[in-house]
Amino acid sequence: MPIKPLRKAVFPVGGLGTRFLPATKAMPKEMLPVVDRPLIQYAVDEALEAGIEQMIFVTGRGKSAIEDHFDIAYELEATMRGRGKSLEVLDATRLAPGAVAYVRQQEPMGLGHAVWCARDIVGDEPFAVLLADDFMVGKPGCLKQMVDAYMQVGGNMICAQEVPEDQTHMYGVITPGRRDGALTQVKGLVEKPAKGTAPSNLSVIGRYILQPEVMRVLETQGKGAGGEIQLTDAMARMIGDQPFHGLTFDGQRYDCGDKAGYVTANLAIAIGRADIGDSVRAFAVDLLK
Numbered sequence: 348m349p350i351k352p353l354r355k356a357v358f359p360v361g362g363l364g365t366r367f368l369p370a371t372k373a374m375p376k377e378m379l380p381v382v383d384r385p386l387i388q389y390a391v392d393e394a395l396e397a398g399i400e401q402m403i404f405v406t407g408r409g410k411s412a413i414e415d416h417f418d419i420a421y422e423l424e425a426t427m428r429g430r431g432k433s434l435e436v437l438d439a440t441r442l443a444p445g446a447v448a449y450v451r452q453q454e455p456m457g458l459g460h461a462v463w464c465a466r467d468i469v470g471d472e473p474f475a476v477l478l479a480d481d482f483m484v485g486k487p488g489c490l491k492q493m494v495d496a497y498m499q500v501g502g503n504m505i506c507a508q509e510v511p512e513d514q515t516h517m518y519g520v521i522t523p524g525r526r527d528g529a530l531t532q533v534k535g536l537v538e539k540p541a542k543g544t545a546p547s548n549l550s551v552i553g554r555y556i557l558q559p560e561v562m563r564v565l566e567t568q569g570k571g572a573g574g575e576i577q578l579t580d581a582m583a584r585m586i587g588d589q590p591f592h593g594l595t596f597d598g599q600r601y602d603c604g605d606k607a608g609y610v611t612a613n614l615a616i617a618i619g620r621a622d623i624g625d626s627v628r629a630f631a632v633d634l635l636k
């Protein structure tokens with residue numbers, strides 16, 4: 348069967364973000380900025396680079412800032428124009444008409460449930476899932492690396508990363524099969540295994556390429572770890588039916604769902620920036636003396 352190219356991406360942004368309270372009480376965690384761009388903007392840029400044409404956001408209550416971010420802000424733009432300020436900084440927030448869709452997850456019942464909420468917009472084609480709080484920095488970007496590999500092998504693909512043994516209970520973990528360069532065959536998957544029971548330390552990171560059949564599996568997927576409907580559990584049920592690979596991404600991942608990871612990302616990106624890098628680096632060096 349020919350490999351169908353990817354055109355659509357799902358961004359589940361319906362989580363509660365409890366680890367970032369009170370910052371996330373009235374604002375989605377995906378709007379937290381790394382320097383001056385919200386996490387969701389980096390994820391959308393990564394998807395565009397990978398050739399994605401339609402962005403599907405699975406939102407929840409209190410997430411309207413994301414819709415506003417990818418909309419035209421007439422008042423702001425008119426005021427900026429009036430003051431002679433360039434609007435170029437807003438270019439990335441402009442998505443083509445029809446290139447963005449929103450669906451509401453009424454209750455945060457888990458990542459699997461969030462993805463399933465997008466089933467009608469996804470339709471009968473493969474799609475990507477990007478968790479914006481996993482901030483991936485690479486050249487090319489993480490999803491582009493995955494798409495390039497996917498066009499060779501097809502099927503389902505997840506981004507895989509080795510994590511310290513004492514952290515595997517926080518991740519979906521892979522039972523690895525044959526390894527070929529950056530690709531590892533996925534023979535099994537378990538979500539948040541109890542400490543000491545993980546099949547390896549190769550873990551699932553927030554980027555996925557999935558075949559539409561996963562929506563039918565999710566339909567009957569019961570609650571898993573943490574009482575949530577887990578995407579990992581549905582993917583595990585597809586192993587054996589379709590090719591399934593983990594791609595080890597060439598680049599840096601920052602776990603921005605976690606406070607330490609988020610602060611680290613800000614520091615790393617700030618230091619690399621042409622406009623503020625020198626002063627931030629000088630301050631950091633001074634601070635650590």
Ligand code: UTP
Pocket residue numbers: 359360361362363364365366367405452454455456457458460461478479480604
């Ligand atoms: P997390 O478990 O990391 O996010 O979900 P969370 O629940 O928002 O955060 P904490 O743990 O309370 O701080 C991973 C991703 O899945 C989305 C989240 O928005 C995040 O991008 N998600 C999770 C949903 O969209 N819906 C859900 O029901 C659960």
